[in-house]
Amino acid sequence: xxxxxxxxxxxxxxxxxxxxxxxxxxxxxxxxxxxxxxxxxxxxxxxxxxxxxxxxxxxxxxxxxxxxxxxxxxxxxxxxxxxxxxxxxxxxxxxxxxxxxxxxxxxxxxxxxxxxxxxxxxxxxxxxxxxxxxxxxxxxxxxxxxxxxxxxxxxxxxxxxxxxxxxxxxxxxxxxxxxxxxxxxxxxxxxxxxxxxxxxxxxxxxxxxxxxxxxxxxxxxxxxxxxxxxxxxxxxxxxxxxxxxxxxxxxxxxxxxxxxxxxxxxxxxxxxxxxxxxxx
Amino acid sequence: xxxxxxxxxxxxxxxxxxxxxxxxxxxxxxxxxxxxxxxxxxxxxxxxxxxxxxxxxxxxxxxxxxxxxxxxxxxxxxxxxxxxxxxxxxxxxxxxxxxxxxxxxxxxxxxxxxxxxxxxxxxxxxxxxxxxxxxxxxxxxxxxxxxxxxxxxxxxxxxxxxxxxxxxxxxxxxxxxxxxxxxxxxxxxxxxxxxxxxxxxxxxxxxxxxxxxxxxxxxxxxxxxxxxxxxxxxxxxxxxxxxxxxxxxxxxxxxxxxxxxxxxxxxxxxxxxxxxxxxxxxxxxxxx
Numbered sequence: 031x032x033x034x035x036x037x038x039x040x041x042x043x044x045x046x047x048x049x050x051x052x053x054x055x056x057x058x059x060x061x062x063x064x065x066x067x068x069x070x071x072x073x074x075x076x077x078x079x080x081x082x083x084x085x086x087x088x089x090x091x092x093x094x095x096x097x098x099x100x101x102x103x104x105x106x107x108x109x110x111x112x113x114x115x116x117x118x119x120x121x122x123x124x125x126x127x128x129x130x131x132x133x134x135x136x137x138x139x140x141x142x143x144x145x146x147x148x149x150x151x152x153x154x155x156x157x158x159x160x161x162x163x164x165x166x167x168x169x170x171x172x173x174x175x176x177x178x179x180x181x182x183x184x185x186x187x188x189x190x191x192x193x194x195x196x197x198x199x200x201x202x203x204x205x206x207x208x209x210x211x212x213x214x215x216x217x218x219x220x221x222x223x224x225x226x227x228x229x230x231x232x233x234x235x236x237x238x239x240x241x242x243x244x245x246x247x248x249x250x251x252x253x254x255x256x257x258x259x260x261x262x263x264x265x266x267x268x269x270x271x272x273x274x275x276x277x278x279x280x281x282x283x284x285x286x287x288x289x290x291x292x293x294x295x296x297x298x299x300x301x302x303x304x305x306x307x308x309x310x
Numbered sequence: 311x312x313x314x315x316x317x318x319x320x321x322x323x324x325x326x327x328x329x330x331x332x333x334x335x336x337x338x339x340x341x342x343x344x345x346x347x348x349x350x351x352x353x354x355x356x357x358x359x360x361x362x363x364x365x366x367x368x369x370x371x372x373x374x375x376x377x378x379x380x381x382x383x384x385x386x387x388x389x390x391x392x393x394x395x396x397x398x399x400x401x402x403x404x405x406x407x408x409x410x411x412x413x414x415x416x417x418x419x420x421x422x423x424x425x426x427x428x429x430x431x432x433x434x435x436x437x438x439x440x441x442x443x444x445x446x447x448x449x450x451x452x453x454x455x456x457x458x459x460x461x462x463x464x465x466x467x468x469x470x471x472x473x474x475x476x477x478x479x480x481x482x483x484x485x486x487x488x489x490x491x492x493x494x495x496x497x498x499x500x501x502x503x504x505x506x507x508x509x510x511x512x513x514x515x516x517x518x519x520x521x522x523x524x525x526x527x528x529x530x531x532x533x534x535x536x537x538x539x540x541x542x543x544x545x546x547x548x549x550x551x552x553x554x555x556x557x558x559x560x561x562x563x564x565x566x567x568x569x570x571x572x573x574x575x576x577x578x579x580x581x582x583x584x585x586x587x588x589x590x591x592x593x594x595x596x597x598x
Contacts, residue, residue, distance in 0.1 A: 038348045040321010040479040045504065067480035068319055068511060070504040088389075108368065108407050130389050130406030169514040172451065172483035197321040197479050198347040200443055200450045208401055220565050222326065222350040229348060232445040237401065250559070252566050281533035283503035 031305060032191045034210035036234075038226025040197035042216045043246040043270075048194035049074040050286045052160045054297035058189030063164035064206040065196040066150060066177045073283045077155030077162035085165070086146035087176045088129040092120045096141035103133035103142060125172050150177040154184070161186075175205040182209055190301070199226075199233040207234065212304050213241040214267060219251035224258060231264065240308065244300075247272040267300050311465050312493040312594050313458070313473040315344065319508030321479035323500045324528040327561050328583060329476040330354040330570035333435040335587045339472035341433065342461035343440035344488040346426065346453045351476050354570050357431030357438050365441065365456060367425030367449035368405035371398050377417035384409035384418065401446065425449055428456055430464065437464055451487035454478070458488065472594070481515045489521050493597050496524045496590055497549065501536035509540060513547035523549040524593055526586050530554035552589035555582040 035048045045063075049071050052061040063071035090103070090112060101114040111127035114120050124147050134142045150167045165181040167174050174196070182205075185191050195206040207213050213234045217227040227243070234241045243259050248269035259266050270276075270293075279289045287294045316332075318325050326345070333341050333355060343351040371392075373384070378396050385393045388409055392402035398409075410420040425448065428441035439461040441453050461473045477488040477495075489495050495516055499505045509525075516523045525544040530537040537554065544551050556578050564574030572580045 039350070040318075040323075040348075042322060065480075067482045067485075068504075068508040070320075070507060073503045073507060106407065106411055108405060128404050128406055130404060130408050131387075132406055132408040132411065135387060135408065136411065167482065169481060169511055170486075170518045172486050174480075174482045198450075199445055200347045200484075201448050202480075202482065204401060204446045220562055221353045221568065222565060225350055225353055226348040229445060236446050250562050277532055280504075281500075281502035281536055 031212070031308065032185060032193060032210045033301070033304065034193040034195050034207040034213045035216060036195035036203060036207050036213055036230060037197060037216045038199055038230035039217065039223055042218050042223060044216050045070045045074070045194055046280060046286060047214065047216050047244060047246070048192050050293065051297045051301060052192045053158065053285060054287055054294040055190055055301060057159040059159065059192065060161035060163065060186060060189065061192045061194065062181055062184060063194045064178045064181050065194060066165035066167040066174050066181065067196060069164045069166055071194050072162060072164055074285055075157035075160060075162050077157040079153060079155040081154040083152050084148045085150050085152050085177055085180050086148045088131065088144045089124040089127045089147045090122055090133050090142045091145040092122065093141045093143065094120070096139045098139060100138065102136045102138060106132040106136045129176065152180060174202045178202060178205045185209070199229045204233065204237070207239065208237055210239055211308060213239050214244050215241055216244045216246055217255055218247050219245055219253070219255040223251070224255050227255065231262070242267040242304070245269045267303070268296060311462065311471050311473065312597065313462065313475065314494055314496060314590065314594060315475040315477045315489050315492045316496045316498060317477035317485060317489060317512060318479055318498045319481060319512030320499065320505050323498045323505065324561065325498045326350045326476055327565060327571055328498055328526070328528070329474060331572040331583045332474055332587055334570050334572050335584060336472060336474060338470045339436055339474055340461045340465040340470050341436060341438040342457050342473055342475040343438070344454045344457055344475045345478040346441040346443045346457065347450050347478060347484065349440055349442060352440060354565060354568055355433045355435065355438060356568065357433045357440065359429045359431045361430040363428050364424050365426040365428050365453050366422050367447060367452060369407060369420045369422050370400055370403055370405050371407065371409050372419045372421070373398055374417050374419060377415050379415050381414060383412055383414060387412050405448070426453055428453065428460065430460065436470070437468070439464060451483035454484045454487040481511050485515065486519070489516065490519055492521055494522045494524060494594060496526060496552065498526050498528055499540055500529050501527060501533040501540060503536070506536060506539055506543065509543055513543065513549060517547060522597060523547070524552045524590060525549040526552050527554045529557040531556050550593055552593065553582060553586040555579050555586065
């Protein structure tokens with residue numbers, strides 16, 4: 031079962047929830063941190079790293095001896111990643127390239143080759159019984175979805191996969207949750223939390239993935255998130271009150287279930303409930 | 311005219327609450343919400359929209375079954391596995407147009423799509439440019455650039471000398487679009503290991519893009535040791551520290567009542583944010 035932990039708003043506790051669920055469940059369980067721009071799950075899990083490998087994506091390389099500056103490559107490229115200038119030069123902007131190979135295919139002189147450009151790393155390790163996988167986007171790279179897709183290739187079939195998503199509701203979040211069986215939307219009971227929760231709900235509804243809400247720091251704001259969930263008939267999976275102890279533990283990279291061991295059972299029950307619901 | 315963008319790397323560190331307060335403290339400026347993906351600034355600034363514009367983003371391919379001969383050319387060429395049974399999966403489609411170009415029967419349409427909207431609004435603090443990216447849409451970077459460009463144009467037209475932009479979390483495409491070419495950035499962070507880790511990456515990005523940076527530590531008293539680590543990191547990346555803000559429940563209370571922290575009460579956080587703004591202001595004055 032693949033469970034994604036997402037939220038529209040940043041800083042609601044996605045990573046905290048993801049790592050604590052993973053550590054509460056019996057093996058086999060894996061955790062995939064798909065927030066490749068700012069991956070943080072490893073800070074809490076401290077996995078023993080077994081493998082780090084460079085990940086590359088396809089970008090074009092132009093053989094200037096074969097090029098006659100016809101401009102076909104620039105015409106087909108929707109992303110302004112390759113352009114032929116009048117003074118007979120071809121410019122490529124690799125960070126803009128989506129890897130569609132349109133330029134490679136369209137070039138009448140076979141002057142363009144697909145080459146690989148390293149744009150991030152895939153890191154695999156193990157913390158206790160949890161298989162940990164995360165991606166790290168190289169600083170300065172604009173496009174995270176191809177790396178997120180690569181991290182998700184590590185999803186297995188033989189156990190639970192907890193997928194920590196990046197914030198927002200655009201391409202990186204969609205790329206992360208679209209393969210999930212269930213999405214846990216983490217929010218906080220504030221106007222910002224509610225506004226961004228509504229956006230996230232629209233996104234998972236568009237993807238037709240079942241989901242529920244987890245209200246973190248459930249006592250800091252007002253009742254509007256709870257009322258919204260009721261009106262929309264969205265299950266509230268769990269509510270976690272604000273606790274300075276949890277916040278301080280978080281700041282040091284410690285787990286919630288180490289500070290409050292009784293939480294472990296609650297996380298287990300929540301996943302059990304989700305699995306049962308999904309089996310129906 | 312100067313342009314200040316507020317970012318954080320990590321989400322939820324308090325960017326928007328602090329930008330909302332800056333709006334109350336600054337003078338003669340244009341406000342921009344460059345977090346088009348999960349925009350929140352309008353919740354504490356209450357803008358009145360005076361102009362709504364369509365944001366036209368990328369194209370998406372659509373196969374016309376009447377014209378399609380099911381030859382399979384498109385499936386073979388698509389690098390994104392976006393075509394199943396001669397239907398395009400709009401979520402997987404990158405809008406590259408390769409299938410459109412190579413279809414021998416011209417059976418694939420490629421309309422440009424509306425991916426969101428952007429607005430010019432009035433607020434009690436001054437004009438504001440903001441946007442809403444459609445759900446699950448792409449091109450957030452392009453929409454961020456659109457918001458910034460229009461905020462700058464508006465500032466020039468109305469002789470306003472500053473644009474204050476609330477940026478998105480992360481370090482990817484929308485963040486790069488929101489800070490490239492800005493006069494300075496202010497990074498809002500928090501004293502946690504995650505905050506520290508994310509600060510390093512966002513500071514690295516600012517260095518890479520050659521944008522001068524400032525640092526403000528929010529909720530600094532949550533973990534004073536970690537706050538010291540953050541200060542060391544600031545020094546390492548030549549970020550100017552412009553102050554710290556204590557953990558203060560009044561920040562959330564202000565948000566709940568739809569007000570900025572400084573307008574809501576004269577709380578410790580409110581006092582601290584006023585001091586931060588003075589330093590930010592002085593830093594901006596010192597920049598060319």
